[in-house]
Amino acid sequence: MKSEETRTHPDRERGHLDREQVLAAATALVKQHGPQALTMRKLAAELGTAVTSIYWHVGNRESLLDALVERTLADLGAIHPTGRAPDRRIVSVARALRRQLRDHPHLVAMVHERGLTERMFLPAQQVLVHEVHAAGLRGTRAADAVRAVQVHVVGHVLVERNRERAPVQRPGEEELWGAQTAEQDPALARALARPVDPEALFTMSVKALVSGLLHTGIGPGT
Amino acid sequence: MKSEETRTHPDRERGHLDREQVLAAATALVKQHGPQALTMRKLAAELGTAVTSIYWHVGNRESLLDALVERTLADLGAIHPTGRAPDRRIVSVARALRRQLRDHPHLVAMVHERGLTERMFLPAQQVLVHEVHAAGLRGTRAADAVRAVQVHVVGHVLVERNRERAPVQRPGEEELWGAQTAEQDPALARALARPVDPEALFTMSVKALVSGLLHTGIGPGT
DNA sequence: ACCTGAACACCGTTCAAGT
């Protein structure tokens, strides 16, 4: 058991533990050191209780993480599109969703680890439906476009997060395209050797995707 | 220690253990039950050795997984584009890459868990560079297009894999859009209530992305 | 050069026993 001083939540007097305190302490642990640092034993130490008390309030580690995910997603807040042209409004929703998810890296990790990636779609789905409809898509084509944007954003965030976690890549694009010319195109080789700017790459690719979804014959539903 | 009969590799006589046998047994375990089932102790049981012998040959669990990832990626085989039009060739590369990764779900999990997602890009990168160049893109624009396609494919596979792992989603699109009308568009609501066809969604979205990358002013590099 | 068991420092979870 930790002493009062070293605990993160010295506000908890030796009265009764409740579910709220467990969730708060768990949230703090995850925020500081990530989901893998949230062990039942550390949590108990943080709370100054026996490990087993936690089980009485939250069942087990699994449902504790469920609760954290649900709470964080509920706190994300609504997304407000900006701009006038339909393209721009959809792109702005994609960027806002990406930013929300990026601002909660541990949430993304927890959701993905627990197979709930689809859950991350929902907060933005209503807004996207509205904007895609306003852009003139209907029925199946509209639904497909919404889902395409959703998967693109969430997939991009997953890849980004992962890239940032990796220290140095083993073969690595840098060495791969370093001196070597690519298709006799030194500018291409140089560009591939440079590190990626994730923000720019995201904006560019989502613009291209939305443009393809709205403006070409091969769009969704075909 | 397991008996000879219950071991997966009874071929290993009680002679010497070597790195190759460790990797083979580890691969078998991962193939059957996924990376989280690969524990040093189970592996030792499978091999009929002491746990600690494994450490002599592969260092630790971390570098064992490194080796597995590297080996599986090396075995993936080259990607051969099909079709004549540049769009179609690039789309065919994307679909082939997706299929390769989907055929090795545990590889994708291992690579992602270990922060090596970028590593999954490389096998297809040279091919994509060639095709994008053939499509007429140059320099930074070409590099951006290559990366946009790569991230789209890998991100899509990550989301797909995750969706399949999830049993039933909690709020779920089905209930969300069940009776409710979306933008007075019953066909849209019905489409959103239907389960996703991942293959169709992928093909459609990658076509839209490639079209946007090649055929519009707002493409990469701007 | 290779293998071994014992030991260490962790996990999540169950359960009977307390108040």
Next chain:
DNA sequence: ACCTGAACACCGTTCAAGT
């Protein structure tokens, strides 16, 4: 209704000791 410690069945890793 809530909390407790002991115990179980696991982990990865280190290390001195064997051959």
